[in-house]
Amino acid sequence: MPSSPRSGRRPGPTGTRDEILRAARAAFAADGYGATSLRGVARDAGVDPALVIHFFGSKAGLFTAAVGWPFDPEDEMRRVVAGGPGSIGINLARMFVRHWEDERDRSPIVAVLHVATGDPAGAALMREYLVEHLLRPLIAGLGTDQPELRAGMIVSQLIGLGLTRYVLGYEPLASAPADTVVELLAGGIQRVVDEPIANL
Amino acid sequence: MPSSPRSGRRPGPTGTRDEILRAARAAFAADGYGATSLRGVARDAGVDPALVIHFFGSKAGLFTAAVGWPFDPEDEMRRVVAGGPGSIGINLARMFVRHWEDERDRSPIVAVLHVATGDPAGAALMREYLVEHLLRPLIAGLGTDQPELRAGMIVSQLIGLGLTRYVLGYEPLASAPADTVVELLAGGIQRVVDEPIANL
Numbered sequence: 016m017p018s019s020p021r022s023g024r025r026p027g028p029t030g031t032r033d034e035i036l037r038a039a040r041a042a043f044a045a046d047g048y049g050a051t052s053l054r055g056v057a058r059d060a061g062v063d064p065a066l067v068i069h070f071f072g073s074k075a076g077l078f079t080a081a082v083g084w085p086f087d088p089e090d091e092m093r094r095v096v097a098g099g100p101g102s103i104g105i106n107l108a109r110m111f112v113r114h115w116e117d118e119r120d121r122s123p124i125v126a127v128l129h130v131a132t133g134d135p136a137g138a139a140l141m142r143e144y145l146v147e148h149l150l151r152p153l154i155a156g157l158g159t160d161q162p163e164l165r166a167g168m169i170v171s172q173l174i175g176l177g178l179t180r181y182v183l184g185y186e187p188l189a190s191a192p193a194d195t196v197v198e199l200l201a202g203g204i205q206r207v208v209d210e211p212i213a214n215l
Numbered sequence: 216m217p218s219s220p221r222s223g224r225r226p227g228p229t230g231t232r233d234e235i236l237r238a239a240r241a242a243f244a245a246d247g248y249g250a251t252s253l254r255g256v257a258r259d260a261g262v263d264p265a266l267v268i269h270f271f272g273s274k275a276g277l278f279t280a281a282v283g284w285p286f287d288p289e290d291e292m293r294r295v296v297a298g299g300p301g302s303i304g305i306n307l308a309r310m311f312v313r314h315w316e317d318e319r320d321r322s323p324i325v326a327v328l329h330v331a332t333g334d335p336a337g338a339a340l341m342r343e344y345l346v347e348h349l350l351r352p353l354i355a356g357l358g359t360d361q362p363e364l365r366a367g368m369i370v371s372q373l374i375g376l377g378l379t380r381y382v383l384g385y386e387p388l389a390s391a392p393a394d395t396v397v398e399l400l401a402g403g404i405q406r407v408v409d410e411p412i413a414n415l
Contacts, residue, residue: 125332132329132382142383150385167379167388168399175375179367182332183342185350188367199368202415203403215402 032070035060039081047136048078048143075148083123086114089148096156103156104205108197111173115181116193125182128174145170161212168207168215176200232270235260239281247336248278248343275348283323286314289348296356303356304405308397311373315381316393325382328374345370361412368407368415376400 038059042051053074057064071077075089095106114120127144130137150170154162180188180196188196207215238259242251253274257264271277275289295306314320327344330337350370354362380388380396388396407415 128378129329129332132325132332132378138382138384142385145383146385161387164387164391164399167385168376168403170385171375171379171388172372172403173375174378175371175373176368178328178332178374178378179371182338183345184338185342185346185367185370187361187364188371191364199364199412199415203368203372203406206403206406212399215399 031060031062031066035062035067035070035077036081039077043078043081043140044130044136047139048074048147049139053077075144078144082127085119085123089152092149092152092156096152100156100158100208101205103153103208104201104203105197107153107169107173107204108200111177111200112193112197115177121177121181124177128178128182157208159208164212165207169204172200172203172207231260231262231266235262235267235270235277236281239277243278243281243340244330244336247339248274248347249339253277275344278344282327284320286320289352292349292352293356296352300356300358300408301405303353303408304401304403305397307353307369307373307404308400311377311400312393312397315377321377321381324377328378328382357408359408364412365407369404372400372403372407 035056039051039056042056042059046055051074053067054064056077057067060067067077071080076087078084079087091110095110096103098106115124127141131141132138150163150166153169154166157165159165176188176196176199179185180191183189191199235256239251239256242256242259246255251274253267254264256277257267260267267277271280276287278284279287291310295310296303298306315324327341331341332338350363350366353369354366357365359365376388376396376399379385380391383389391399
């Protein structure tokens with residue numbers, strides 16, 4: 016049933032959308048990414064599940080909107096691997112730096128990291144989201160042995176650099192030009208793509 | 216002045232030590248690492264500065280105790296670089312994995328990361344501590360060009376792997392044997408030590 020019981024009016028489209036996002040944030044925080052369903056969020060928000068699909072497309076879209084994520088990571092990751100394994104290093108470094116340079120993209124990523132370091136449920140939320148929407152397309156595009164392990168080493172380099180440069184503000188990394196950071200990252204990532212595991 | 220005004224008794228040694236730690240946590244959180252002084256903490260705790268030195272040795276020792284850090288990172292880092300640049304990769308990977316494997320060491324590190332992702336003051340606290348007590352001895356031991364930039368790339372790999380394996384619990388990295396993780400890390404770190412910056 017629609018909310019806004021105090022006014023007695025059905026909420027307009029904006030109110031309904033906000034109501035869904037509020038219910039989604041509460042559900043993701045309480046139950047984690049995996050255990051949250053579109054149907055459950057719709058029920059909590061008092062709307063039809065079809066309306067959630069109408070506004071957000073999918074669970075990933077709902078999460079993206081709930082944390083204020085202004086891009087579609089799955090779509091971007093598919094473009095990163097589209098050129099084949101040989102260009103994953105440079106493509107991924109470019110995509111990563113572009114988003115972290117943008118304050119609107121960076122804030123929700125840091126907020127998710129804060130939640131992830133706060134308690135195990137927050138960590139599970141971030142892990143499940145990462146695996147489903149960033150790592151799955153990366154793993155599919157690696158085309159090597161042990162792609163899951165390699166993807167983990169790659170994502171750890173990205174998270175680490177994001178924290179060190181953009182959150183901690185460690186110098187001279189924090190003030191280095193974006194192009195320099197792309198180069199520094201690209202080589203390390205490409206090495207994890209190319210080298211035999213024993214040589215990493 | 217000593218606390219415990221309700222009982223009218225001067226606190227015993229344990230009470231005084233706890234009082235100092237409480238004052239230190241409040242000061243580090245409010246003012247950051249750089250702006251917090253032993254003298255100020257002593258004043259807040261109502262004790263003589265000499266007593267703070269007696270209990271904790273230095274500001275680093277006080278911070279270490281305040282966050283519950285059960286090891287001396289500066290001392291460990293000096294041992295990491297003692298064998299020369301050629302063994303920094305393996306030595307640093309071993310030290311890092313040993314501490315992250317131990318729940319008592321890991322918890323305060325994750326707590327500091329949580330604070331660092333929470334607001335700019337928390338980030339500054341972690342950065343200043345890292346720079347002064349982990350990065351300065353590492354930079355001194357690198358013996359190459361651009362040691363500060365290299366140290367930043369190295370610490371970003373360590374932070375990233377710690378988050379991905381131990382906090383997010385990403386598989387198969389989370390369940391990989393500790394020795395495997397040491398090997399995976401050591402190669403990436405040694406490469407940042409050895410290669411010309413243009414090749415990174």
